[in-house]
Amino acid sequence: MENFTELLKDVPPGHWAALSHTETGQRVVAHAVTLHDAMEAAKAAGELNPVMTGKPLAERPLIL
Numbered sequence: 001m002e003n004f005t006e007l008l009k010d011v012p013p014g015h016w017a018a019l020s021h022t023e024t025g026q027r028v029v030a031h032a033v034t035l036h037d038a039m040e041a042a043k044a045a046g047e048l049n050p051v052m053t054g055k056p057l058a059e060r061p062l063i064l
Contacts, residue, residue, distance in 0.1 A: 013058070016031060016053070018030040018031065018039060019053065029042050029050060030042040031055075
């Protein structure tokens with residue numbers, strides 16, 4: 001399993017990230033404020049089946 005903190009370090013808080021999964025690991029292929037825009041950006045980058053995840057606004061966990 002990848003270290004998501006390291007994987008998402010360049011993704012701004014509150015953005016959606018599109019991840020590519022290959023034999024060598026995962027990488028962020030695109031990110032955007034909206035899920036739709038992140039998916040479109042991934043598609044434009046050639047990733048047709050990305051794994052989507054959101055980066056929380058807060059750097060620390062929020063306990064409800």
